[in-house]
Amino acid sequence: MTQKTGVAYQGFPSKEELASIPGVPDKDRIKKGPVACIECVQEIPCNPCEEACPFGAIEVGKPITNLPKLYQDKCTGCGNCIAACPGLAIFVVNGAKEKAEISFPYEYYPLPEKGQTVECVDRSGKVVTSGKVLRVIKSPKYDQTAVVTVEVDTEFLDIVRSIKRLGGADDE
Secondary structure, three states: OOOOOOHHHHOOOOHHHHHOOOOOOOHHHHHHOOEEEEOOOOOOOOOHHHHHOOOOOEEOOOOOOOOOEEOOOOOOOOOHHHHHOOOOOEEEEEOOOOOEEEEEEEOOOOOOOOOOEEEEEOOOOOEEEEEEEEEEEOOHHHOOOEEEEEEEOHHHOOOOOEEOOOOOHHHO
16 A cells, blocks of 8 residues: 655645646756745645735736746846745745755744754655754744754755754754
């Protein structure tokens, strides 16, 4: 019997789901600098990402249940869409530097601090590597969602999607 995978079964997208969505930039674009990576795989009525993008790089259109499409050449990697996504499914990735940079939403306390070494996790929450916090942005326009950017080895660019929650029972 084959194990079922994907958001509906595991709570995070499968490789097959990620390969079939219109919001993931190609490798060449990622190497040019910061760009949004929209890992939204569920056709639900939602479009805050489209509204948040000042460059018209994200389109949901009609019907509102369409998956968000990324126009990667219009995207500047500004990150406005990250905190706007209620599903926490948008990241900004940057593969143009010696080390990869990944920005993601973070809704836990305590927040990490710039310069701190943290345990980085994959989509399932499994620790895969350590990373260095480059910045933490907590803007009032983000409605209490902080955006954290970490630096990791480039081999983890497509893998790291958050950090291990700080101050939990495991840390004591």
